[in-house]
Amino acid sequence: MKITSPAMLALAMREARKKSKLTQRETADRVGIKQSTVSGFEKYPEGSKMETLFKLLSALELELHVSERGNSQRTSTGWKEEW
Numbered sequence: 722m723k724i725t726s727p728a729m730l731a732l733a734m735r736e737a738r739k740k741s742k743l744t745q746r747e748t749a750d751r752v753g754i755k756q757s758t759v760s761g762f763e764k765y766p767e768g769s770k771m772e773t774l775f776k777l778l779s780a781l782e783l784e785l786h787v788s789e790r791g792n793s794q795r796t797s798t799g800w801k802e803e804w
Contacts, residue, residue: 730774731766737781751780 724730738748738759745759754776762769762777778785 727766727769731763734777734781734783735763737783741781743781748777748780752776 722733724733738745744756745763746756749756749759754773758773759777762773775785
């Protein structure tokens with residue numbers, strides 16, 4: 722799955738959680754965080770800490786892979802999408 726924004730990442734992780742039939746509380750308990758932290762990440766991922774991201778990836782048994790964008794994603798002034 723190609724993810725290009727924090728919102729897309731949060732949605733993909735939420736779908737993975739639901740596919741695993743885990744509640745937010747169960748997910749949080751797996752890595753020692755609060756249910757409200759999971760909820761906050763799913764609703765407002767832009768304000769979440771990197772530490773939270775990696776804890777949630779671990780809880781959901783997911784991995785993060787980073788790859789270079791192809792030349793088709795570049796514009797003459799830089800990237801099309803800014804973080």
